[in-house]
Amino acid sequence: MAVIIHPKKSCAVNPLKMSQPIGASLAFLGIDKSLPLLHGSQGCTAFGLVLFVRHFREAIPMQTTAMNEVTTILGGLDNLEQAILNIYNRAKPDVIGICSTGLTETKGDDVDGYIRLIRSRHPELDEVALVHVPTPDYSGAFQDGWGKAVTRIVEAMCEPKPRTAWQVNVLPGCHMTAADIEEIREIIESFGLYPIIAPDLSGSLDGHIPESFLPTTIGGAKAAEIRNMGGSAITIAIGEQMRWAAEALQAKTGVPYRLFDRLTGLEANDEFLSFLAEVSLTEVPAKYRRQRSQLVDAMLDGHFYFGGKKVALGAEPDLMWQLGSWLTEMGCEIEAAVTTTSSVLLERFPADEVVIGDLEDLENRALGCDLLITHSQGRQAAERLDMPFFRYGLPLFDRLGAAHKLSVGYRGTRGLIFEIGNIFIEHLPHAHPGEWRLPGENHASPETRH
Amino acid sequence: MINIFWCDVAHELQWLPARETFVGVAAMSALKNRIESVLEEPACGKNQAKDAKDRKKGCAKPLTPGAAAGGCAFDGAKISLQPITDVAHLVHGPIACEGNSWDSRHALSSGPMLYRTGFTTDMNELDVIYGGEKKLFRAIREIIEKHNPPAIFVYQTCVAAMIGDDIEAVCKAAREKFGKPIIPINVPGFAGSKNLGAKLAGEALLDYVIGTEEPETTTPYDIAIIAEFNVAGDLWAAKPLLDRLGIRILANISGDARYHDIACAHRAKAAMMVCSKAMINVARKLEERYGIPYFEGSFYGISDTSEALRQIAKLLVQKGAPEELLARTEALIADEEARVWQRLQPYKERLKGKRVLLFTGGVKSWSVVSALQEVGMVITGTSMRKSTAEDRERVVEIMGTDAHMFDEMPPREMYRILKDSQADIMLSGGRSQFVALKAKTPWLDINQERHVAYAGYEGLLNLVQEIDRAIYNPIWAQVRKAAPWEGSND
Numbered sequence: 001m002a003v004i005i006h007p008k009k010s011c012a013v014n015p016l017k018m019s020q021p022i023g024a025s026l027a028f029l030g031i032d033k034s035l036p037l038l039h040g041s042q043g044c045t046a047f048g049l050v051l052f053v054r055h056f057r058e059a060i061p062m063q064t065t066a067m068n069e070v071t072t073i074l075g076g077l078d079n080l081e082q083a084i085l086n087i088y089n090r091a092k093p094d095v096i097g098i099c100s101t102g103l104t105e106t107k108g109d110d111v112d113g114y115i116r117l118i119r120s121r122h123p124e125l126d127e128v129a130l131v132h133v134p135t136p137d138y139s140g141a142f143q144d145g146w147g148k149a150v151t152r153i154v155e156a157m158c159e160p161k162p163r164t165a166w167q168v169n170v171l172p173g174c175h176m177t178a179a180d181i182e183e184i185r186e187i188i189e190s191f192g193l194y195p196i197i198a199p200d201l202s203g204s205l206d207g208h209i210p211e212s213f214l215p216t217t218i219g220g221a222k223a224a225e226i227r228n229m230g231g232s233a234i235t236i237a238i239g240e241q242m243r244w245a246a247e248a249l250q251a252k253t254g255v256p257y258r259l260f261d262r263l264t265g266l267e268a269n270d271e272f273l274s275f276l277a278e279v280s281l282t283e284v285p286a287k288y289r290r291q292r293s294q295l296v297d298a299m300l301d302g303h304f305y306f307g308g309k310k311v312a313l314g315a316e317p318d319l320m321w322q323l324g325s326w327l328t329e330m331g332c333e334i335e336a337a338v339t340t341t342s343s344v345l346l347e348r349f350p351a352d353e354v355v356i357g358d359l360e361d362l363e364n365r366a367l368g369c370d371l372l373i374t375h376s377q378g379r380q381a382a383e384r385l386d387m388p389f390f391r392y393g394l395p396l397f398d399r400l401g402a403a404h405k406l407s408v409g410y411r412g413t414r415g416l417i418f419e420i421g422n423i424f425i426e427h428l429p430h431a432h433p434g435e436w437r438l439p440g441e442n443h444a445s446p447e448t449r450h
Numbered sequence: 451m452i453n454i455f456w457c458d459v460a461h462e463l464q465w466l467p468a469r470e471t472f473v474g475v476a477a478m479s480a481l482k483n484r485i486e487s488v489l490e491e492p493a494c495g496k497n498q499a500k501d502a503k504d505r506k507k508g509c510a511k512p513l514t515p516g517a518a519a520g521g522c523a524f525d526g527a528k529i530s531l532q533p534i535t536d537v538a539h540l541v542h543g544p545i546a547c548e549g550n551s552w553d554s555r556h557a558l559s560s561g562p563m564l565y566r567t568g569f570t571t572d573m574n575e576l577d578v579i580y581g582g583e584k585k586l587f588r589a590i591r592e593i594i595e596k597h598n599p600p601a602i603f604v605y606q607t608c609v610a611a612m613i614g615d616d617i618e619a620v621c622k623a624a625r626e627k628f629g630k631p632i633i634p635i636n637v638p639g640f641a642g643s644k645n646l647g648a649k650l651a652g653e654a655l656l657d658y659v660i661g662t663e664e665p666e667t668t669t670p671y672d673i674a675i676i677a678e679f680n681v682a683g684d685l686w687a688a689k690p691l692l693d694r695l696g697i698r699i700l701a702n703i704s705g706d707a708r709y710h711d712i713a714c715a716h717r718a719k720a721a722m723m724v725c726s727k728a729m730i731n732v733a734r735k736l737e738e739r740y741g742i743p744y745f746e747g748s749f750y751g752i753s754d755t756s757e758a759l760r761q762i763a764k765l766l767v768q769k770g771a772p773e774e775l776l777a778r779t780e781a782l783i784a785d786e787e788a789r790v791w792q793r794l795q796p797y798k799e800r801l802k803g804k805r806v807l808l809f810t811g812g813v814k815s816w817s818v819v820s821a822l823q824e825v826g827m828v829i830t831g832t833s834m835r836k837s838t839a840e841d842r843e844r845v846v847e848i849m850g851t852d853a854h855m856f857d858e859m860p861p862r863e864m865y866r867i868l869k870d871s872q873a874d875i876m877l878s879g880g881r882s883q884f885v886a887l888k889a890k891t892p893w894l895d896i897n898q899e900r901h902v903a904y905a906g907y908e909g910l911l912n913l914v915q916e917i918d919r920a921i922y923n924p925i926w927a928q929v930r931k932a933a934p935w936e937g938s939n940d
Contacts (some may be wrong), residue, residue, distance in 0.1 A: 011589035067640055068641075069482075102544040102573075105610060119700070212862075377552070
């Protein structure tokens with residue numbers, strides 16, 4: 001049970017948070033032949049693009065309506081129309097994801113109206129899904145942008161269809177890496193089910209070598225598949241941020257949903273696999289029984305190093321929930337928890353306080369902790385605190401393999417035990433002769449030494 | 451809760467100018483005038499070559515919606531000034547502008563680290579509705595209380611500009627209240643391109659910083675370097691040469707600079723302008739206002755480094771330094787050139803005839819060309835984006851032809867060229883790196899995100915070593931081979 005703290009300060013120092021429109025853009029990057037288009041000044045796109053390039057170490061297709069002072073004042077219809085036509089002519093995408101920004105939201109551009117107008121003028125665009133997501137920079141955070149984008153994608157693209165019993169939808173949150181999605185797909189498939197995963201970063205930003213060079217995403221959830229989501233037996237939503245999208249899909253197509261707030265940890269995965277067994281009417285495959293047993297063994301081997309450890313954790317709500325809840329299950333205490341935006345999970349979080357704040361808040365509260373966990377921007381704080389640092393989340397720009405970090409499933413949880421446990425082992429305290437003096441003895445203190 | 455928060459500081463803010471709707475408009479039109487004056491830069495070669503009509507349009511190419519790449523004006527200003535290490539850089543805007551991008555460059559510091567701290571007012575919905583000026587003022591106060599930096603630079607952004615937040619007024623009020631320089635950098639992103647932002651940043655330095663403090667001592671050997679950002683320590687690769695000659699960098703704008711250095715820049719005897727387009731206005735106005743002569747030069751490559759040293763010495767002697775400096779400079783150049791050539795010898799053999807595709811722009815389009823030709827590499831193409839007419843002339847001069855110059859190259863075309871093995875290595879910025887890597891072609895970063903210094907004689911040696919390492923890495927043979935179960939044609 002945590003108290004939610006909003007620090008009373010006017011200056012955010014060392015931001016943990018990133019903006020909604022780029023969270024929404026990342027969702028579109030998980031769709032095949034798609035191109036996110038930020039409706040704002042070109043910097044809005046450039047910053048997000050550079051961030052993703054550094055994180056994924058991939059070329060990132062992202063475009064801008066390149067608004068300037070004058071077009072902002074006059075309204076962005078012409079720029080939006082030109083941008084869509086240029087993209088259409090050059091790249092022939094299946095989906096253009098139009099994300100608004102602080103600039104165009106402050107102006108009050110009626111993007112939905114613009115799109116209707118553009119469609120009526122250009123019938124050639126009929127085959128292209130133009131999905132608009134309102135994502136002002138001045139509210140919410142990265143994961144909100146992702147959640148809203150997926151909501152708009154299913155609203156815009158899904159229709160009720162005849163049900164197929166073995167087809168399931170998966171709506172992963174933005175905290176799922178390419179490796180996580182790959183793992184989830186494998187687990188679901190092993191139950192004889194056919195998953196439609198959207199967005200699917202494991203198809204687009206998993207670091208494969210494409211056959212040719214295209215100006216859109218190469219791989220990811222296919223538009224045709226997304227349109228089929230209305231025919232699935234059930235939707236699996238991963239992360240609280242996906243609740244709206246799952247509900248929107250249910251409202252539109254009648255497909256019910258089950259939300260898993262995390263897939264890290266023994267019980268969380270027991271629940272997930274039991275659910276899949278139920279849906280598929282099959283047994284849990286031997287492979288996962290074995291993996292479960294390996295995880296139990298890893299917990300037994302590892303718990304020595306986790307018990308009583310104090311952790312400072314900075315992450316977006318769903319990621320914080322996933323890792324923080326599991327660390328608590330392993331015996332750690334979350335001494336400092338800082339997140340970016342509100343969520344129903346925050347007051348249930350296993351810490352005394354959850355701060356909606358920045359990395360300065362985390363650094364100030366991390367004193368005396370054994371481990372600092374946040375994304376790469378925590379590196380300066382870790383250095384100043386002289387504290388072991390586990391990089392987790394997005395961006396991870398100073399390490400290789402960000403897309404392939406696995407933390408879901410029995411196997412992913414086992415990996416996390418080894419990875420974090422090894423950091424604890426590396427920093428085990430070593431006793432020294434003067435450590436256990438009896439009361440009254442203090443010859444080691446500087447005053448009495450001479 | 452927010453309201454209580456506001457009352458809290460209301461008494462302190464009484465003397466802030468009354469917030470009226472036209473304040474923002476006035477600030478905007480002041481910005482417009484400033485942009486126009488910057489775009490009419492007389493010292494800009496590219497600008498001079500235009501007729502009156504084109505000049506009026508400004509140098510920023512109109513951006514094509516849906517086919518644009520590159521940063522905004524705010525981005526350019528931030529890049530240009532953030533390397534000033536002891537200043538707090540505060541971004542007044544919603545989270546995107548700072549949150550998505552902070553601490554992402556490798557402009558190094560030899561001391562203070564405050565410049566790597568991300569400060570932003572993180573404007574929320576209520577700030578947009580009620581205005582962010584008070585929040586900005588409080589943010590400035592918080593920074594002073596926590597860090598007490600010698601100065602704070604306040605960056606304007608699109609949203610704050612649109613709702614009419616007058617950062618110049620807030621900075622003025624804060625300057626009076628706290629008695630230290632609080633500098634408005636009025637460069638909202640939608641004002642234009644990154645390049646324009648760099649120029650406007652230069653204007654802010656000229657308006658508010660340069661000439662406001664005096665150096666403890668001056669010597670006849672004091673210089674200013676303009677638009678050198680100490681990326682990966684570039685400045686430190688060139689500085690020992692100047693140290694050896696007894697030349698002091700009074701102010702480097704802006705890599706590894708302290709606020710005080712920049713404030714004293716007007717006492718330099720001569721100036722070197724490094725990146726020909728980014729801050730030409732600063733060089734020209736230093737000359738105009740303070741009589742500081744400047745030249746355009748580069749520390750990339752052997753002959754360019756030598757030429758830069760010569761020019762610096764020449765200008766200093768012109769301004770009254772003892773003439774013996776010229777001879778000492780020639781002696782140092784002779785020694786250092788000989789030393790670096792000797793160390794380059796083994797690479798010359800290995801790199802002779804290797805083909806380079808150069809995808810950069812501006813000064814680097816020619817300075818790197820001559821550097822690579824010096825070790826016997828062949829330039830198969832160099833991009834002329836962001837380059838001036840003068841840059842073009844130099845490329846022709848160096849390469850003897852303009853056949854290998856190109857303006858833009860779409861990624862698909864670039865991919866094809868590399869895939870067809872028409873180059874042995876591509877040198878470019880981070881954005882295009884994956885085009886090369888996916889085409890299984892060696893690639894090297896020559897822009898801001900690199901970790902290795904390429905300036906000076908030592909820097910060229912670094913560059914050549916890096917190229918050698920990239921080309922001769924054993925992975926290329928393996929990664930280009932198709933899997934045994936696939937056809938042999940990859």
